[in-house]
Amino acid sequence: MNTYLQMNHIRKSFDGNEVLRDISLTVAEGQVVSIIGPSGSGKSTLLRCATMLETMDAGDLIYLGQYAARDEGGRSVYAPPAELRRIRKDFGLVFQNFNLFPHYSVRKNITEPQMLAGRSREEAEAKAEELLRKLGLSDKADQYPCQLSGGQQQRVSIARALALEPKILFFDEPTSALDPELTAEVLRVIRELAKQHMTMIIVTHEMQFARELSDYIIFMEHGLIQAEGTPAELFATDNQRVRDFIGRFQA
Amino acid sequence: MSLLTVIGQLMSGMGMTCAIFFLTLLFSLPLGLVVALLRMHRNKVISVITRVYISIMRGTPLMLQVIVVYFAPYYVFRVQISQSYRFAAVIIAFVLNYAAYFAEIYRSGIQSVPQGQYEAAQVLGYSHSQTFLRIIVPQVWKRVLPAVTNEVVTLVKDTSLSFAIAEAEMFTIAKQISSKVASIWPLLAAGLFYYIFNLLVVLVCSRVEKHYSYYKI
Numbered sequence A: 001m002n003t004y005l006q007m008n009h010i011r012k013s014f015d016g017n018e019v020l021r022d023i024s025l026t027v028a029e030g031q032v033v034s035i036i037g038p039s040g041s042g043k044s045t046l047l048r049c050a051t052m053l054e055t056m057d058a059g060d061l062i063y064l065g066q067y068a069a070r071d072e073g074g075r076s077v078y079a080p081p082a083e084l085r086r087i088r089k090d091f092g093l094v095f096q097n098f099n100l101f102p103h104y105s106v107r108k109n110i111t112e113p114q115m116l117a118g119r120s121r122e123e124a125e126a127k128a129e130e131l132l133r134k135l136g137l138s139d140k141a142d143q144y145p146c147q148l149s150g151g152q153q154q155r156v157s158i159a160r161a162l163a164l165e166p167k168i169l170f171f172d173e174p175t176s177a178l179d180p181e182l183t184a185e186v187l188r189v190i191r192e193l194a195k196q197h198m199t200m201i202i203v204t205h206e207m208q209f210a211r212e213l214s215d216y217i218i219f220m221e222h223g224l225i226q227a228e229g230t231p232a233e234l235f236a237t238d239n240q241r242v243r244d245f246i247g248r249f250q251a
Numbered sequence B: 001m002s003l004l005t006v007i008g009q010l011m012s013g014m015g016m017t018c019a020i021f022f023l024t025l026l027f028s029l030p031l032g033l034v035v036a037l038l039r040m041h042r043n044k045v046i047s048v049i050t051r052v053y054i055s056i057m058r059g060t061p062l063m064l065q066v067i068v069v070y071f072a073p074y075y076v077f078r079v080q081i082s083q084s085y086r087f088a089a090v091i092i093a094f095v096l097n098y099a100a101y102f103a104e105i106y107r108s109g110i111q112s113v114p115q116g117q118y119e120a121a122q123v124l125g126y127s128h129s130q131t132f133l134r135i136i137v138p139q140v141w142k143r144v145l146p147a148v149t150n151e152v153v154t155l156v157k158d159t160s161l162s163f164a165i166a167e168a169e170m171f172t173i174a175k176q177i178s179s180k181v182a183s184i185w186p187l188l189a190a191g192l193f194y195y196i197f198n199l200l201v202v203l204v205c206s207r208v209e210k211h212y213s214y215y216k217i
């Protein structure tokens, strides 16, 4: 299987505070990888480095064999902007707090990025319609984000990301801003995507969800990967910290 | 002076006031955005210079600025001031002054747009300029409308400050007529004019605000 994403020996500090220390991970085509760990452990920073919202201090970032950043003598050197723009098309990101564009209708939220990427209006609208139908939001196309529930907004933001047909989709705690009853509808969508073999990297506190869905789970703490493995391996670990953490969230 | 002459002169004053008002808005609303961007510029020198400009514009009387702009060509460069420069001086001074006020309003508006909007746009492939023009500016515009309305109301009244260089706008003319005919009525008529003008301004601005109420930020 193709390697879709490879991160080698990532380091990232904020004003001398080392948030990521030597993180490596590989994600293959069709894989679902979950990242768990206590808050402040660096999960979001890792996702932000992977999606180029932060620049890494050190390490390689490689999408489908293309270097977005290459480690040269302990420092990440990024590819030229034109190449980064191309590489950005490989992935999408779903935020914890959605970040829909409030002044755009649901439809425009989904069509405009496609049109900026070069699709015609007809193609973009057809794509939006298809995705909204799949996500059960057909009747919301002309509404504005402020008129939707949190769960609906998050599904729109997933549709917006999917419309660009990314090879990899990142989720940063996609249900943490939602009430429990709205969480289920978003998890259902992600489950559906997993069935269609979408390659996904998901930061989540939903242990049961991570366990049943993931091919691989990474446990982070203090900017390090403390444990990793298949769900079976990780949920049977004798690493006490991991057991404590998982236990806390399953209670 | 016949009543008709008085009315005729007041009307021409109204025309001049409206001209000052609309031209000032036409230039200062967009210029304010440029000033706001310079004020937030990465380059320290640019941002400090812009900050000094804004602080002078806000910290000194507009009337003084009008006089300085009008007389500067003569006192500084010894250039004879032509009659037609009077109007230009008013517009230049007003535009420079109002751009500074609008810049500060825009700046706080821009800073109040959540970082997540920029990040979502970046990940979705928007360029910097596409992000700014399509995502940020419309939201800033909605956020700053109430503050802009306040400034526009003030501008209606501030136009009268151009009497300092005897520009023939509403207030200057009303004052001249009033002393000529020894009556307070021309001044009261001018006051009524400014009042009605501002009623219209507020009406239009609240229409515009309502137009943008289809979404919440």
Ligand SMILES: Nc1ncnc2c1ncn2[C@@H]1O[C@H](COP(=O)(O)OP(=O)(O)O)[C@@H](O)[C@H]1O
Pocket: A014, A019, A037, A038, A039, A040, A041, A042, A043, A044, A045, A046
């Ligand atoms: N932009 C930033 N500037 C300074 N410190 C930051 C920044 N972003 C994250 N941090 C710090 O990095 C650490 C890890 O944060 P984060 O990656 O958000 O953790 P998690 O997502 O696992 O909760 C925290 O201590 C946080 O305060």
Ligand SMILES: [Mg+2]
Pocket: A043, A044, A045, A173
């Ligand atoms: Mg986080």
